[in-house]
Amino acid sequence: MIRTLLSVCIFLAVAACGGDDEGQQVSTQSANTGDQRVAKALFGAAGRPSDQRSEPFGGYARGCQAGAVELAETGPTWQAMRLSRNRNWAQPETVDFVKDLSRFAATQVGWEGLYVGDMSQPRGGPMLTGHRSHQTGLDADIWMLPPKRLNLSRTERENLSSISLRRSAGAYTNDNWSQQHMNILREAASDPRVARIFVFPGAKVAMCNTATGDRSWLRKIRPWWGHHYHFHVRLNCPAGDRGCENQAPPPAGDGCADADRWVRDILNPPAPDPNAPAPKPRRELTMARLPAQCSSVLTSN
Numbered sequence: 609m610i611r612t613l614l615s616v617c618i619f620l621a622v623a624a625c626g627g628d629d630e631g632q633q634v635s636t637q638s639a640n641t642g643d644q645r646v647a648k649a650l651f652g653a654a655g656r657p658s659d660q661r662s663e664p665f666g667g668y669a670r671g672c673q674a675g676a677v678e679l680a681e682t683g684p685t686w687q688a689m690r691l692s693r694n695r696n697w698a699q700p701e702t703v704d705f706v707k708d709l710s711r712f713a714a715t716q717v718g719w720e721g722l723y724v725g726d727m728s729q730p731r732g733g734p735m736l737t738g739h740r741s742h743q744t745g746l747d748a749d750i751w752m753l754p755p756k757r758l759n760l761s762r763t764e765r766e767n768l769s770s771i772s773l774r775r776s777a778g779a780y781t782n783d784n785w786s787q788q789h790m791n792i793l794r795e796a797a798s799d800p801r802v803a804r805i806f807v808f809p810g811a812k813v814a815m816c817n818t819a820t821g822d823r824s825w826l827r828k829i830r831p832w833w834g835h836h837y838h839f840h841v842r843l844n845c846p847a848g849d850r851g852c853e854n855q856a857p858p859p860a861g862d863g864c865a866d867a868d869r870w871v872r873d874i875l876n877p878p879a880p881d882p883n884a885p886a887p888k889p890r891r892e893l894t895m896a897r898l899p900a901q902c903s904s905v906l907t908s909n
């Protein structure tokens with residue numbers, strides 16, 4: 609499976625496979641039948657959250673969020689980056705989680721805190737640029753760059769770059785990788801609110817090779833394309849939010865053999881299968897393909 613997927617992706621170039629949803633099967637049946645408006649244009653233009661009870665609707669890569677809350681642009685242990693994108697919005701559980709993880713980084717790891725990348729748009733939904741997922745207010749990108757200070761100006765937050773932790777196209781970590789990164793990833797993966805974390809394969813293997821004691825948290829660390837300037841945390845649907853669709857849990861076990869396979873395939877890419885069916889072009893998400901509730905999320909004050 610990985611082999612086929614990887615060869616298809618190499619064939620298509622990374623952009624087509626740089627998604628961050630790890631193939632969630634979405635079963636949502638929309639009731640917005642016939643509404644062929646392009647969802648990303650509508651959600652991309654919504655500058656404020658909906659005045660509704662906080663709730664995610666649909667799946668991570670096909671949904672929206674009601675009643676989002678803002679991660680403050682600056683807090684005692686974090687700063688939100690790239691404020692011009694207006695993606696520091698999420699469900700309350702996600703904002704709480706990010707604050708908690710940043711406090712851990714500041715008090716247990718020796719960092720100043722965390723730089724927080726994209727979460728979701730004020731009403732979630734598909735974006736005009738970037739991610740496929742991050743649609744329901746349950747995804748958050750955390751920068752790999754250890755903050756030097758937490759008083760960056762807006763301009764600095766637009767211009768500062770994160771650091772990459774990979775070498776050999778993600779097969780291995782580079783010298784920027786540290787025990788601190790691992791401690792933060794372990795803390796995040798050990799949190800019961802978290803469903804999975806996406807990071808480049810070399811980082812997962814590095815953690816597989818050095819984790820001692822309880823290794824169960826490794827299960828939630830999922831090797832994926834990209835994700836060397838930041839890691840991506842995905843939360844479970846909050847309890848009781850019935851319009852929210854969880855992804856199937858990661859396979860049982862620590863997933864280390866799977867990560868080894870990713871690395872082998874990076875170092876020695878399998879030849880494309882000449883009999884593989886041509887990949888289907890990705891269909892634009894129209895309002896008709898989103899959960900019915902997303903219409904009211906869009907029109908609510």
Ligand SMILES: [Zn+2]
Nearest residue numbers: 628748749840
């Ligand atoms: Zn992400």
